[in-house]
Amino acid sequence: MTANSEKQDIKNHWQNFIGGAWVEGSGGDTIAVENPAAAQQIATIARAQPDDVDAAVAAARQTFESRELIDMRPSVRGQMMLDIARNLTEMADEIALAECLDNGKTLAGGKNEAMAAARYFTYYGGAADKLEGRMIPLGKGYVDYTVPMPFGVSAQIVPWNFPLQIAARSIACALATANTVVIKSPELSPLSMALMVEAIERAGVPSGAVNLICGYGHDAGAALAAHGDVDHIVFTGSVATGRSILKAAAERVIPCIMELGGKSAGIVYADADIDQAVASTAIGIFTHAGQVCSAQSCLVVHNSVHDEVVERLTGRARGLSIGPGIEGHDITPVISAAQLDKVEGYCLGGSQAGAEAAVGGRRADAEGYFMQPTIFTGVRPDMAIAQDEVFGPVLAVLGFDEPEEAVAIANGTDYGLVAGVYTRDLETAHWTADRLSAGQVFVNEWFAGGVETPFGGTKRSGFGREKGQEALLNYVQTKNVAVKLGGGAGGRPGG
Numbered sequence: 001m002t003a004n005s006e007k008q009d010i011k012n013h014w015q016n017f018i019g020g021a022w023v024e025g026s027g028g029d030t031i032a033v034e035n036p037a038a039a040q041q042i043a044t045i046a047r048a049q050p051d052d053v054d055a056a057v058a059a060a061r062q063t064f065e066s067r068e069l070i071d072m073r074p075s076v077r078g079q080m081m082l083d084i085a086r087n088l089t090e091m092a093d094e095i096a097l098a099e100c101l102d103n104g105k106t107l108a109g110g111k112n113e114a115m116a117a118a119r120y121f122t123y124y125g126g127a128a129d130k131l132e133g134r135m136i137p138l139g140k141g142y143v144d145y146t147v148p149m150p151f152g153v154s155a156q157i158v159p160w161n162f163p164l165q166i167a168a169r170s171i172a173c174a175l176a177t178a179n180t181v182v183i184k185s186p187e188l189s190p191l192s193m194a195l196m197v198e199a200i201e202r203a204g205v206p207s208g209a210v211n212l213i214c215g216y217g218h219d220a221g222a223a224l225a226a227h228g229d230v231d232h233i234v235f236t237g238s239v240a241t242g243r244s245i246l247k248a249a250a251e252r253v254i255p256c257i258m259e260l261g262g263k264s265a266g267i268v269y270a271d272a273d274i275d276q277a278v279a280s281t282a283i284g285i286f287t288h289a290g291q292v293c294s295a296q297s298c299l300v301v302h303n304s305v306h307d308e309v310v311e312r313l314t315g316r317a318r319g320l321s322i323g324p325g326i327e328g329h330d331i332t333p334v335i336s337a338a339q340l341d342k343v344e345g346y347c348l349g350g351s352q353a354g355a356e357a358a359v360g361g362r363r364a365d366a367e368g369y370f371m372q373p374t375i376f377t378g379v380r381p382d383m384a385i386a387q388d389e390v391f392g393p394v395l396a397v398l399g400f401d402e403p404e405e406a407v408a409i410a411n412g413t414d415y416g417l418v419a420g421v422y423t424r425d426l427e428t429a430h431w432t433a434d435r436l437s438a439g440q441v442f443v444n445e446w447f448a449g450g451v452e453t454p455f456g457g458t459k460r461s462g463f464g465r466e467k468g469q470e471a472l473l474n475y476v477q478t479k480n481v482a483v484k485l486g487g488g489a490g491g492r493p494g495g
Contacts, residue, residue: 030047049223081176095113104325104332143485148479151231259461272422277422286373299398332370350379355379360393
């Protein structure tokens with residue numbers, strides 16, 4: 001399929017969704033949407049600016065204050081979310097093409113995104129009528145109970161690497177708990193989120209409950225994070241941007257869920273199943289060209305098996321095809337020219353610092369934004385490629401002799417999102433998992449877990465949890481109701 005025929009398969013122009021209507025930006029400007037596999041524009045989308053943020057927040061506030069979601073029977077709210085899931089499933093092929101063309105994924109990967117998004121609405125739709133308060137015994141003459149109540153307007157800012165799936169998990173939690181939403185799609189990859197909102201609209205979600213804007217971070221994103229009528233913020237992205245959002249949130253003292261990326265290491269012990277460790281590592285670092293917050297970007301290998309592991313990984317990397325996702329290649333493009341420059345810059349820096357590229361290390365000689373699958377050996381823990389989130393198909397391999405050394409290397413970054421252990425010994429697996437500073441630890445399979453398992457970071461990887469039942473607790477606050485039965489004074493002030 002040529003770039004020109006690809007362009008004809010999707011709409012040429014897309015809009016924002018505010019107050020139940022598809023609208024242009026207030027300033028009349030648009031943002032060009034590019035196919036990273038061809039370095040060509042494929043569409044435009046209306047550009048949201050601060051005035052549009054105001055309109056979206058006002059729509060969300062009006063719907064929240066109307067209590068339409070709050071007063072809706074939770075089982076009905078859940079059924080509405082199941083309808084969203086069904087719509088997403090029916091639209092999976094259309095969504096897959098959008099993910100392929102504006103994000104670089106394969107068609108299979110794009111369809112997986114659609115099905116994962118549907119799964120979030122199914123999972124949290126089933127939970128909508130199961131979020132309960134509790135009774136607190138105070139003795140004769142009193143009835144006391146708690147109510148989990150929504151925060152109000154949830155502002156959600158989504159990154160470009162997995163926009164559909166990340167948006168789905170936070171919107172689903174918000175709707176299940178009767179919050180309303182203003183969500184900003186990433187300007188680099190906004191199309192699948194627009195299709196998801198079409199699925200939401202078709203399900204009959206109240207107007208204003210979900211509002212979608214696409215804009216740049218410096219104006220639309222900043223305006224949304226700092227908006228005085230927002231009650232709650234969900235952000236996935238860089239530490240630097242997260243820090244700015246937290247400063248804005250601190251001015252208004254509102255809660256945040258922050259997922260700020262990672263530099264995640266897998267530890268390969270001498271007794272590990274090498275075939276399994278190599279296959280899992282390749283998936284962990286080369287999936288979506290390494291543009292995954294929880295990518296396995298470091299491998300800490302026992303020195304007794306170091307050379308064998310590197311040899312097998314290098315052979316696997318050399319066998320990967322590089323090219324457009326629509327053609328089903330293994331290594332698909334990074335999102336933009338700027339991202340390609342950044343990833344290649346880290347590789348050049350790694351070589352200059354003394355690491356050796358066993359394979360790759362430079363951009364691919366191809367149309368579009370492609371990086372060679374890269375494996376560095378001779379890496380020291382203090383090197384940038386072992387410390388920083390490269391966000392590309394670049395693996396840093398480090399050796400170790402003692403378990404304590406391996407854990408120290410894995411924990412020796414500012415991040416703590418996920419980590420991994422490869423071993424046949426159950427005691428070793430638990431000993432290591434207990435000592436790793438990470439919100440999620442994978443044992444013998446990178447990306448184990450699923451929608452049902454809590455996901456979030458420690459240290460500079462952020463706080464709060466997405467996914468699983470635990471995520472719902474980040475979207476509600478507890479209200480206590482204490483009732484004195486009959487007459488008479490009583491009670492003691494507190495707080």
